[in-house]
Amino acid sequence: MAVRAGVVVTGTEVLSGRVTDQNGPWVARQLLEMGVDVAHITVCGDRPADLTAQLQFLADQRVDLIVTTGGLGPTADDLTVATVAALCGRELQLDAELEQHIDAIVQRWRSRMSTAVDSEPLNAGIRKQALVPDGAQSIAPTGTAPGVAIPATGPLPAILILPGPPRELQEMWPAALESAPVAAALAARSEVRQSTIRAYGLSEADLAATLRTAEVEVPEFGDLEITTCLRLGELEMVTRYPDSADAAYAKLSAQVAETHGRQIFSTDGSTIDDIVATRLSGHLIATAESCTGGMIAARLTDRAGSSAYVTGGVVSYSNEVKSDLLGVPAEMIAEHGAVSEQVAASMAEGVRRRVGVDIAVSTTGVAGPGGGTELKPVGTVCFGIAMADRPTVTRTLRLPGDRASVRALSTTAAMHMLAAALA
Amino acid sequence: MAVRAGVVVTGTEVLSGRVTDQNGPWVARQLLEMGVDVAHITVCGDRPADLTAQLQFLADQRVDLIVTTGGLGPTADDLTVATVAALCGRELQLDAELEQHIDAIVQRWRSRMSTAVDSEPLNAGIRKQALVPDGAQSIAPTGTAPGVAIPATGPLPAILILPGPPRELQEMWPAALESAPVAAALAARSEVRQSTIRAYGLSEADLAATLRTAEVEVPEFGDLEITTCLRLGELEMVTRYPDSADAAYAKLSAQVAETHGRQIFSTDGSTIDDIVATRLSGHLIATAESCTGGMIAARLTDRAGSSAYVTGGVVSYSNEVKSDLLGVPAEMIAEHGAVSEQVAASMAEGVRRRVGVDIAVSTTGVAGPGGGTELKPVGTVCFGIAMADRPTVTRTLRLPGDRASVRALSTTAAMHMLAAALA
Secondary structure, three states, X not given: OOOEEEEEEEOHHHHOOXXXXXXXXXXXXXXXXXXXXXXXXXXXXXXXXXXXXXXXXXXXXXXXXXXXXXXXXXXXXXXXXXXXXXXXXXXXXXOHHHHHHHHHHHHHHHHOOOOOOOHHHHHHHHHHHOEEEOOOEEEOOOOOOOEEEEOOEOOEOEEXXXXXXXXXXXXXXXXXXXXXXXXXXHOOOXXXXXXXXXEEOXXXXXXXXXXXXXXXXXXXXXXXXXXXXXXXXXXXXXXXXXXXXXHHHHHHHHHHHHHHOOOEEEOOOOOHHHHHHHHOOOOOEEEEEOOOOOHHHHHHOOOOOHHXXXXXXXXXXXXXXXXXXXXXXXXXXXXXXXXXXXXXXXXXXXXXXXXXXOEEEEEEEOOOOOOOOXXXXXXXXEEEEEEOOOOOEXXXXXXXXXXXXXXXXXXXXXXXXXXXXXX | OOOXXXXXXXXXXXXXXXXXXXXXXXXXXXXXXXXXXXXXXXXXXXXXXXXXHHHHHHHHOOOOEEEEEOOOOOOOOOOHHHHHHHHHOOOEEEOHHHHHHHHHHHHHHHHOOOOOOOHHHHHHHHHHHOEEEOOOEEEOOOOOOOEEEEOOEOXXXXXXXXXXXXXHHHHHHHHHHXXXXXXXXXXXXXXXXXXXXXXXXXXXXXXXXHHHHHHHHOOOHHHOEEEEEEEOOEEXXXXXXXXXXXXXXXXXXXXXXXXXXXXEEEOOOOOHHHHHHHHOOOOOEEEEEOOOOOHHHHHHOOOOOHHHOEEEEEEEOOHHHHHHHXXXXXXXXXXXXXXXXXXXXXXXXXXXXXXXXXXXXXXXXOOOOOOOOOOOOOOEEEEEEEEOOOOOEXXXXXOOOOHHHHXXXXXXXXXXXXXXXXX
């Protein structure tokens, strides 16, 4: 890949770990999908010297484009444009048209504010946001902060300056790509393909063994850039390759499918959530959750349009709710314990009957840190799937990690059980 | 602050935006709380040249300590230790005792594997993980990968190498701090205090105005390092300062409290989740969720020990479930619409009665992208709080953003309504 880029994320709240950065990963994904090689992401606080050092570092690494995020607000600690302009030796000029544009946006916003705001600092802020370095192109704001695209300057690469709020940045992205400085920087990029295989219940070691075999048997294996990543029990294998390596990837993916077909659930980029949503079309689903406490329902309803198949569910955290709302017999809980396949089955059947749907999923387990026993240690989770005209299926897993890990792994396991039941 | 640190996060899956990094923010928070100034976080893929460039950059920035995360696995693409050793000009030596220690861990893990694993690659991997640079100190693994602490080498600072899995890294952190190379690098750090004020429903502009006033009125305001951050409607103001600025911070926080007391909900670091959990002590709570789809229940049950006060809840996504499980009259839904304060009140009262608890919270709204009307556009969310022996309280908010934003803002709004009701 000929064209390289670096991303600089600014903001003390990100550097200090109080806010999770969404922009670096998002920009990196966009660039990679376009065939641009992202070499570095760096994070700095709101200190001009540190920002300058990172920009200079990326320039020294000979990237063709730097994308910065954040630091475009109206206040004094928002310094990105001034810092970049100084590094490039470009004077800041007031763009009167841009100033009017921002002013109109701020006036609209101001008219909805309950409290009075001083005009003077407000106007100073607007003027500051309308400053554009000499020879740069501004990117129209979707919030109040415009972006700036600066052409390559001597040894410095093209620099694209975007605001920090993820929604603003993402909405401005298409216009930013079309700006002359960015388009010129990315002109030489080569198209790459990216293919993803996802498996559930496959170990990294087993996939690594298959890849070692493929390395010997697949011609042009070296043209395939493979990364694997294990996350919540799902193993993802992403391969990037030029058009010329199409046949090599076809051979590799056939070998992986042959060896691990039982664990592979996606070869077209779809996630387990996509698959469950597709398979739920024409069905109605309800949930009965104990240890996952609503996470499965929240995940199912995360998708636009999910009201077509999600009717609802019950979070039966206490035994009383299991009995009162789901009809789980108190004697069953007393005999087998709340964490048992019997109770999981009864919960799923109970919510299915109660809500009148054709498929229901249940969880009951020990999320920890307390509540574990020798027979049912922390991480023991029972699942149930009840469907119309079919025997109820139950399963017990021992999931590793702390409370958050057990709950997240349980939610993902339930999604995979749903996908299998609906296949 | 005299002591500066940088963090290098390695891993193509992080650099390419497929996995959200947790380590950089976590390490930064630990260091900041100890009084170490974190200047840079950098992210690179599994390419030695890029890793070397980032390490050299941080050394050039004169940090006293570099912490790296990831790249310690047994396979060939895990290159951190070898790359750092090469940069420091230190030979790798096999630590036989460490090799035995890792081997024992791997044997235990292997005995639980279902599939057979080749011995030779496995042993090669163990040997690789037991290589320690000359003069470095190994940090005992909590997974299979040991950490390494390397003393400052000529112009290079001390380098602490930790594994990528967040749980392993976090468990190894205390031992890493005690290692001689890290302890020496951090010896000169000065104690700093960090205080946090959290407000809900306060705008950044209003707080900025208060801070501008304080800048003039508070002596030694310049010793206070203030960052503000708005997230899900909560405005967080974090101030770091030396002991000597205690009085300045006391004056500042008093001014902020005087001006914005109504919106401030925390001055001691506690989150709204902490506050709700504390106030729920001695109560029993249930939820009735429509647009949040289980997110409030999931958030309440996220905490260890929440079973003491969370009994459960109902996700009533469809109107039928609102009526059948919560007893919301169908005529009420027909007359006022499912998104109405009447229905929100009826949902909260319904679940409270049905489950037999003393407080219940409900949500019903238009999360979007579809379903909006002129009167009830996307983002319109009605909330209800039903309590024993008190009139039910309802409220309607218009929340900005996309589906995920509306759902997240609704969940946080519900937490604040709960905290207020229980105050």
